[in-house]
Amino acid sequence: MLMKMKTTTLTSAPLHRTTPIAGTITAVPQYPQKLSIYQLEASPYWWVRYYEGGKVVRRSTKTTDKALAFKFAKAFYEELIIKRRQGLALSSKSSFEGCAQAYVNDLMSRVARGELTIITAKNASYRLNSSVLPFFGMKEVATIDYGMLQTYVHQLSKQDPKLSLSTIRSYVKLVRSVMVYGLRNKLIVQIPEFPRISSGDNPRGYFTVAEYRSLWSRARAMVGKVVEIRKVTNKAGVEVTQYAVKGRISSGRLIRRVHMTNDLYQLIVFMVNSFIRPTDIKFLQHKHVEIVTAENTYLRLKLMESKKHKEPIVTMEQAVVVYRRMLMQLSETKSTVDPNAYLFMPHITERDRALKELQRQFDVLMHVLDMRRSVTDEDRSLYSLRHTCIMFRLTYGEGMDLITLSRNARTSPEMIDRFYASKLKGEHNIDMIQSRRKRKQRVLVDKKE
DSSP: OOOOOOOOOOOOOOOTTTSOGGGGGOTTTTTTTTEEEEEEEHHHHHHHEEEEEEEEEEEOOSSSSSHHHHHHHHHHHHHHHHHHHHOOSSGGGHHHHHHHHHHHOOOOOOHHSSSSHHHHHHHHHHIIIIIIIHTTTBBBBBGHHHHHHHHHHHHTTTTTTTTOOOHHHHHHHHHHHHHHHHHTTSSSSOOOOOOOOOOOOOOOOOOOOHHHHHHHHHHEEEEEEEEEEEEEEEEETEEEEEEEEEEEEEEEEEEEEEOHHHHHHHHHHHHHOOOOOHHHHHOBGGEEEEEESSSEEEEEOOOOOOBBBBBOOEHHHHHHHHHHOOOOOOOHSSSSSTTTTTTTTTTSSSSSHHHHHHHHHHHHHHHTTSSSOOTTTTOOOOTTTHHHHHHHHHSSTTTHHHHHHHHHHOOOOHHHHIIIIOOOOGGGHHHHHHHOOOOOOOOOOOOOO
C-alpha cells in the first residue's frame, strides 16, 4: 500500500526592496541596450543603470516623470563616457578613494582587535589625505599602472620643501598597500609593477657631550622668552629668515612667534636619558611612569605599543631627577597629580599640536646655537636627542651589548648598527680597543698518595 504523500507548493522568495521591478525596466531609446531606467519598491523615483566592464553603475534620477528620467539617463551616460576617457572611476566603489576608505576602515578594525596601534592607522589616514588621494582620488583603481605611479613619484620628487627618499618610499608603499587590499577584495585582478626607489641610509646627527650641555643650558636660559621668526629682505634683494627675541627687530614679514617654555628644557634632558622617540612624547602620561628605587634608580616607562614593541623602557638615573623636578613643580600648583595628565605641554589637548610646538621651540634653539647641522653635515632634529641617548650608551656604557640596548630602545640590533651607531668609530671606545684580558692564574694542586 502506497503512502499518501503531502504535497507542498513552492513559492519564490519575495524580492528585495532595492531589486528592479521587472515590468518597469526600459531601455533608453537610441542608446546602448546596457543603459536602462527602472523602478523599485524602496524609492518613488526612477533609477538609471549601465553595465560597464562587468560592473553595474546605478544612480537615482530624483524624478517620478519617465520623460525626465530618460533625459537624466542620457546625461548620466555622457558623464560615464567622459569619465572613462579621463581614466576616472565610474562609481565610488571602484575608485581609488573608495578602496582607500575601505582600507582605512580595515586598519581601524585591526586596531580594535589589538593587531595594530591607533598611531599607525592615523598616520596612514593622514598620508592618504595629504598626498595620495589628491593625485589618485577618483581614478579607477584598475587603471592605475606603472606610468601613472611613475608620474606620482616624479610629482613627489619636485615638492618644495624637498621630501626625503624615505618619505617618498613611504607614500608609494601606502599606495601599494591600498592596491593589495583592492586585489584581495576583487576590485582589481593584478597589481602593477611599482617604481623602485633606492636610497642609502640617512642617519640623523647626534650631539656631543659639550653640545648637549649647551643645549639644555641655553634652553633653560630662554624659558619665558618670545622669539619672532621673520622674513627680511637683505641688501642683495634676497628674502632670508631671521630669529630674534620679540622687540629686537620689527622689520620684515612676521611668520610666527614661538614661546620658549620650560617643557623644552625638561624634554631635552629627559629624552637624552630615556631612549624614547619624539612620537612617544605626545602620549606620555603620568600613569605610564613608575619610579623604581632599588639597587639602581630608574623610571619604568610603560608606553603603548610602538613599531611592534610593547615592553617597558627603563631609563638612566638622570631621567628620575627630571621627573621628580616636574612633580615638584606640579605640587606647587596642584594638590595631586592627575595620572591621565600628559608630562609635556599638558595644557594642549591636541597632541599633534603639542609635539609641533616643542619641535618649533627646538628649531629656534638649533638656530640660536647654530647646531642645525652636525660637524659631519647631518641634519639634526628633535629625533637627534634619541640618537644622542643611544650613542652615549655605546660610547660610555661599560660592556653594553646591542641586544640589550636595542630591546630597551624598542628597535633592532640591525637598526642600531645602520642608523644610531653608523658614526661610531674605534676611537670612541679606545679603552675597549686597547683592553686586555686578565691572565688566568694557574692553580697548583698537591697530589697525595
